[in-house]
Amino acid sequence: MESLLDITLRSLWISGLASLVSFIAALALSFSLARARxxxxxxxxxxxxxxxxxxxxxxxxxxxxxxxxxxxxAPLNLLYTPWAIVIGESLVALPVSAVVLYxxxxxxxxxxxxxxxxxxxxxxxxxGIAAREIIPDLFTSYLVGFSRAIGELGxxxxxxxxxxxxxxxxxxxIALETSIGNYEDAxxxxxxxxxxxxxxxxxxxxxxxxxxxxx
Amino acid sequence: MFLVSKAVIVLVxxxxxxxxxxxxxxxxxxxxxxxxxAPPTRVTVSTTTSLYQTHLLDDLLADFKNATGLSVEFSxxxxxxxxxxxxxxxxxxxxxxxxxxxxxxxxxLDGSIVRLSIFAYNEFVIVGPKDDPAGVSNAAxxxxxxxxxxxxGEKGLAKFVSRGDNxxxxxxxxxxxxxxxxxxxxxxxxxxxxxxxAQTLLMADNLKAYTLTDVGTLQSLVSQGKISNLxxxxxxxxxxxxxxxxxxxxxxxxRSKDVSNLALLLAEYLNTRGQQLIASKxxxxxxxxxxxxxxxxxxxxxxxxxx
Numbered sequence: 001m002e003s004l005l006d007i008t009l010r011s012l013w014i015s016g017l018a019s020l021v022s023f024i025a026a027l028a029l030s031f032s033l034a035r036a037r038x039x040x041x042x043x044x045x046x047x048x049x050x051x052x053x054x055x056x057x058x059x060x061x062x063x064x065x066x067x068x069x070x071x072x073x074a075p076l077n078l079l080y081t082p083w084a085i086v087i088g089e090s091l092v093a094l095p096v097s098a099v100v101l102y103x104x105x106x107x108x109x110x111x112x113x114x115x116x117x118x119x120x121x122x123x124x125x126x127x128g129i130a131a132r133e134i135i136p137d138l139f140t141s142y143l144v145g146f147s148r149a150i151g152e153l154g155x156x157x158x159x160x161x162x163x164x165x166x167x168x169x170x171x172x173x174i175a176l177e178t179s180i181g182n183y184e185d186a187x188x189x190x191x192x193x194x195x196x197x198x199x200x201x202x203x204x205x206x207x208x209x210x211x212x213x214x215x
Numbered sequence: 216m217f218l219v220s221k222a223v224i225v226l227v228x229x230x231x232x233x234x235x236x237x238x239x240x241x242x243x244x245x246x247x248x249x250x251x252x253a254p255p256t257r258v259t260v261s262t263t264t265s266l267y268q269t270h271l272l273d274d275l276l277a278d279f280k281n282a283t284g285l286s287v288e289f290s291x292x293x294x295x296x297x298x299x300x301x302x303x304x305x306x307x308x309x310x311x312x313x314x315x316x317x318x319x320x321x322x323x324l325d326g327s328i329v330r331l332s333i334f335a336y337n338e339f340v341i342v343g344p345k346d347d348p349a350g351v352s353n354a355a356x357x358x359x360x361x362x363x364x365x366x367x368g369e370k371g372l373a374k375f376v377s378r379g380d381n382x383x384x385x386x387x388x389x390x391x392x393x394x395x396x397x398x399x400x401x402x403x404x405x406x407x408x409x410x411x412x413a414q415t416l417l418m419a420d421n422l423k424a425y426t427l428t429d430v431g432t433l434q435s436l437v438s439q440g441k442i443s444n445l446x447x448x449x450x451x452x453x454x455x456x457x458x459x460x461x462x463x464x465x466x467x468x469x470r471s472k473d474v475s476n477l478a479l480l481l482a483e484y485l486n487t488r489g490q491q492l493i494a495s496k497x498x499x500x501x502x503x504x505x506x507x508x509x510x511x512x513x514x515x516x517x518x519x520x521x522x
Contacts, residue, residue, distance in 0.1 A: 068307045069307060069466060079259075079307055080292070080307070161292045162293070167290075179264060179410070180267070180268040181268075181416070181432075181435075181441060
């Protein structure tokens, strides 16, 4: 097995980047949805919610089919590179990030717009207040996306390949060590995975709340 | 309002994808060294897990790089032979190391892979609990052993764990059942693990069940002290020979000059210096194929015909 530190760092940057991409997309998506007609928004939000539970292996296969030598994106030569995992994991994280964020944006907008109407605020001021209201949920949205991305195996194994020194991340290391009967190493990698997600969740949550209080 | 938001959604999705691709582009240019040295090419290799687990493949590839001085990076994907061959025929991997003659023949015939070398062989063995309730150790052949396991299984005395993953070992197991004229699928004593060899062996060990395994994986688990109940009960050099071959994909994406040169060099290495490495460092696990090539090749042909 290659060094645990290398695998962990690789996991962090790949999943961090993937969840950042999906977070930005989720941000735009949820604000657009919140401003869209309610009937349309409900349909789209329901669709997103149904995507939250799609098995990551299915998304992994999809990513493989996009990138493999006969797929539509084959010329990019991304199969079995870290970027293949970034693409796949951002698809994995997008629905759950968007659902969390959309709910919060919708709620705060409806609360704030009543307030704004009574105070006679402009729509710019309204958005300012609404944006402040959702700060903690921004962190939550990023975090759920990140946890889903770093904990998923399907994309990392099928589109990333679990190549030592290149695309081997925490989950593929667990799968690989398990498949060769090395349960002890597999469990130690698993413990790292658990502590990382727990630590990062705690850290970012407290940070989010600090920012929210101080603003 | 709604029109604007739709445009925003589309734009952001586009931006997200573009960011990913830009990243990919940057990465591929970043991995090119700026000096006069030629950029190391990255070649994807799919392999059966037994070669990966015993470290034979790692050693061979490292020694190959030492011997030739080529700056090449191998991306090794450890899969079952079925999946490894599928990746080869897709062109997702360009080089492959497998041990499933009948599957290999299928891909050879449709022209998606080309065999460059038969480089090693060892054997499969039938392992089971020490007390051997089915009497496998007295069996005359592997087929006879499978018949005995079937009978004992029907009587509730024995269990059998099958890989069930279309790997080389699984394919061989199915061939043996077919030769015995029996179909164990769906029987209560016939357990399908759907997992790799090591997990299947550990499962059989825990359940005191019989299973078919390659000696490489078995040895590596035994030497780690992970097997407590299983012992080797039957060897059958004729039916249980296990042949490892080296293939190159003939898919469009692997037709570059670099890849075919590399494949030929690697094949040449496997047939010369690689043979010595197998003989010296992996004496108990693998046999170099070259010294017995006619025997091994005819065994491969016979096995490939057992559908």
